[in-house]
Amino acid sequence: MQANYFVKKRIQSGLILGVLLLVTYGAMILTEFDFIKSVQSIPEAIKWGVTNFYPDAKSLEKLPNIWEKLLETILISIAAATIAGALALLFAILGSNTTRVNVFFGTMARGVATLFRNIDVAAWALILLFSFGQSSLTGFFALFFVSFGFLTRAFMETIDEVSNSSVEALRATGASYFSIVVHSVIPSSLPPMISWLLFMVETNIRSATLVGILTGTGIGFSFDLYYKSLNYNAASLVVLTIVATILSIELISNYVRRVIL
Structure with a gap:
């Protein structure tokens, strides 16, 4: 057999x-x-x-402009992740099997998260180009939607894994729904949620380069401009600054994770 x-x-x-x-x-x-x-x-x-494909002395003259565009990209990536994280926490509480109010809200929250998570950031950028054109707002919303979908799903799983036993204990004592969420769910789930949020910031910075090429903003636009104008030395400098930034943020994120977890 x-x-x-x-x-x-x-x-x-x-x-x-x-x-x-x-x-x-x-x-x-x-x-x-x-x-x-x-x-x-x-x-x-x-x-x-x-x-x-290497920086030369002439390309270094463009470094201030590259840094300006890079800072714009970093700020948009962080803003998209943090705002999406705040909204994702609300939807995660409504969608989690541990804290959902009822089946309808739970199913709706999970459905919205699945929809936003499964559409790629490049697809969101192309869709939003029709509404907002080539602007920083287009890049922000593209990163925001993907971040929201991913973080909602991650936060739901975190709440289900971390808070189930404590929630059951508080329910047994007759605690209200609001008290359970504020005094049990959020405190116990916060460290892993921050870890997921930091991961999303890193991911957004990586994705923002591609989004910038599509939306004509940020560091992605600088790379696209230099590359298409055959200024490979400046384009390579853009790539090096992106790599250095990603590695630096990853080191900072790993340090924060070690502190809070």
Whole structure:
């Protein structure tokens, strides 16, 4: 019986692998992708990057403008994450199995979170371009919507994992719903929620570069402008500042997590 089970699993795995290979091969044919040629082009690409994609003395003159755009991107990313976090906390309380008011509000909160979370930030940016045009507001809302969906789901799971036993204990004593939320749910869930919020800030800063290219704002727009004007030295300086910023914020986030967790 057990031998038949493993044979069946191997057959299923083989069929799935075969389908994936067929889909991959079909995609390569449709897109005219040449795998061998792409591998052979790697050394040439590395050579081009080494000889062209590096900051020089002239590109350093653009550093103040790059820093200004980078600061704009960081502030928008933080604002989108923190405002989304505050709203996500409300929806998480309504949607959590531990604290939901009723099934209707719980289902509605989970549905809204799923909708916002599953639409990619680039898709949100393109959708919002029709309403707000190329502006910082478009980038903010694109990051906000994705942050809201992700944090709502993360906060729901945090409340269910951390606060279940304490909530049951307070309910047994006859505590009101408001008292349970304020004195049990929020205090016990706050450290992991802050950790999720910091993670969202890091993610937003990474995503903001792509959003900036689409919306014509922030550090993404600076990179797009320099790259399309063939100013590769300045474009490489933008990339280096983005990498340095992401690494710095990650170090700060890790330190905060060690302190609060």
